[in-house]
Amino acid sequence: MFTKKQLLTKGLLSVAPHMFSVIPFGIVCGAIGIELGFSPILVYAMSIIIFGGASQIVFLQLLSGGASTLIAVTSVGVINSRHLLYGAVLSEYLEKLSFVKKLLISYLVVDQGFAESNKFFQKNKNEPYLHYHLLGSGGTLWIFWQLSTLSGIVLGSFVPEEIGLKFAVPLTFIAIVVQDLKKLDHVIVMITCGLSSLLFFDAPFKSYIIISPIIALFVAALVLRLKK
Amino acid sequence: MTWSSIIIAGIITYFTRMTMVALVDRDLLGERIKAVLAYVPSAVFPAIIFPGIFINDYGTFIQMNDPKIFGAIVAILVGYFSRNVIATILSGLFSYWIIIFLL
Numbered sequence: 001m002f003t004k005k006q007l008l009t010k011g012l013l014s015v016a017p018h019m020f021s022v023i024p025f026g027i028v029c030g031a032i033g034i035e036l037g038f039s040p041i042l043v044y045a046m047s048i049i050i051f052g053g054a055s056q057i058v059f060l061q062l063l064s065g066g067a068s069t070l071i072a073v074t075s076v077g078v079i080n081s082r083h084l085l086y087g088a089v090l091s092e093y094l095e096k097l098s099f100v101k102k103l104l105i106s107y108l109v110v111d112q113g114f115a116e117s118n119k120f121f122q123k124n125k126n127e128p129y130l131h132y133h134l135l136g137s138g139g140t141l142w143i144f145w146q147l148s149t150l151s152g153i154v155l156g157s158f159v160p161e162e163i164g165l166k167f168a169v170p171l172t173f174i175a176i177v178v179q180d181l182k183k184l185d186h187v188i189v190m191i192t193c194g195l196s197s198l199l200f201f202d203a204p205f206k207s208y209i210i211i212s213p214i215i216a217l218f219v220a221a222l223v224l225r226l227k228k
Numbered sequence: 229m230t231w232s233s234i235i236i237a238g239i240i241t242y243f244t245r246m247t248m249v250a251l252v253d254r255d256l257l258g259e260r261i262k263a264v265l266a267y268v269p270s271a272v273f274p275a276i277i278f279p280g281i282f283i284n285d286y287g288t289f290i291q292m293n294d295p296k297i298f299g300a301i302v303a304i305l306v307g308y309f310s311r312n313v314i315a316t317i318l319s320g321l322f323s324y325w326i327i328i329f330l331l
Contacts, residue, residue, distance in 0.1 A: 017312075017313035017314045017317070018313060018317075020313075020314055020317045020318060020321075021317050038230075042230060042231065042234070045231075045234060046234055046238075049234055049235060049237075049238035050234065050237055050238045050241050051238075051241070052241055054276075055237070055241065059234070059237060063230065063233075069229060069230070069233040072233060072237070073233050073236050073237045073240065076237040076240065076241060077237070077240040077241070077244070080240070080241040080244045080245075081244050082244075082272050082275075083241070083244040083245045084244050084247060084248050085248075085265075085268045085271075085272060086245075086248075086268065086272075087244075087245060087246070087247060087248025087249045087252075088248040088252070088257070088265055088268075089265050089266075089268050090248075090249060091248050091249050091252065091254045092254055092262070094249055095254050099250060102246070102249050102250035103246060103250055105249070106242070106245040106246035106249045106250060107242060107245060107246075109245040109249070111273075111276075115269055115273070118268075118269065163325065163328075164296075164324065164325075164328070166280070166285075167280070167296060167299065167320070167321065167324055168317060168320075168321060169276065169280050170276065170277040170278075170280030170281050170300065171299070171300070171303050171316060171317045171320040171321065172313070172317055173273040173274075173276050173277045173280075174277055174300065174303050174304055174307055174316060174320070175303070175307050175313040175316035175317060176269065176273055176313075177269060177270055177273050177274070177277075178303075178304055178307035178308050178316065179307075179308070179311060180269070180270055181304075181308060185267075186267065186270040189267050189270040189271050190270045190271075190273075190274045191274070192271075193270070193271050193272070193273075193274040193275050193278075194274035194275070194277065194278035195278070196275070197274065197275040197278045197279055198278055198279065198282055198283070198289075201279055201283055201287070202287070208275060208279070209275050209276070212274070212275040213268075213271045213272045213275055216267070216270070216271035216272075216274070217264055217265075217267060217268070217271045220264050220267035220270075220271060221260070221264045224260075224263055224264065
């Protein structure tokens with residue numbers, strides 16, 4: 001059995017390597033906001049209020065491109081709707097928490113934290129304080145997201161666009177799923193999702209980001225049925 | 229106007245995080261759905277990976293000789309065999325940079 005402190009540390013360490021992607025992306029995110037002409041306070045406030053990298057960039061790009069606030073807000077909601085899937089997976093491990101604790105820890109559910117804590121949860125189902133792992137992973141990501149977007153806001157146009165820092169984002173997610181390439185069922189699900197995301201890329205409100213997982217999960221259900 | 233829309237977007241985003249954790253009773257989900265949910269990482273992350281590689285900042289498909297494809301292949305191979313997140317990210321970034329800056 002792990003202590004709370006051990007779990008917190010394990011959570012922190014599990015996402016630490018992803019900082020090689022989170023920090024550059026946060027810097028780009030802050031810098032883009034300034035370059036698009038938004039006020040530094042507004043750009044930074046998004047990191048606290050929304051706390052979702054891709055959706056923050058899309059929101060500002062849409063507004064600066066003349067889109068209505070309704071379209072911008074809807075796009076943020078659609079892009080972030082993938083968290084519903086993360087929550088559905090995590091609920092099994094968080095169900096013993098009090099309602100208030102559930103409300104608080106939900107704020108820290110983000111992509112890399114979900115991915116790494118979920119890997120840990122699957123192997124350690126019976127630990128009593130599992131949520132401390134999520135607190136460690138999500139909390140670490142939160143702190144570094146704040147610091148890196150702030151740095152991007154300060155650096156602004158000094159951040160060179162042509163070095164392609166945004167490419168660190170797909171790489172961090174490759175690192176998360178790459179070991180599942182050993183399993184044929186997962187490979188089928190991944191390819192379904194990836195191809196769907198390219199096929200539906202132009203769908204309104206960036207909805208490819210939730211359409212393709214839904215298609216992929218249907219394929220996963222079919223695969224499960226065939227495996228029986 | 230921008231401020232209020234950020235706050236609304238923040239509330240909506242928080243609800244996407246909180247709804248399934250706090251408001252939905254896990255027992256409502258049947259065994260089959262739980263089994264399918266085990267595929268969530270494999271079903272979600274490629275929707276971030278594929279467009280991040282194959283679609284450029286202007287929303288169009290990249291050429292098949294784009295350095296991002298090379299970087300992604302290097303990252304997949306390094307990640308698969310090293311099982312190391314830092315090695316995966318850095319090998320992908322550096323192989324991508326080598327092609328843009330040296331070739």
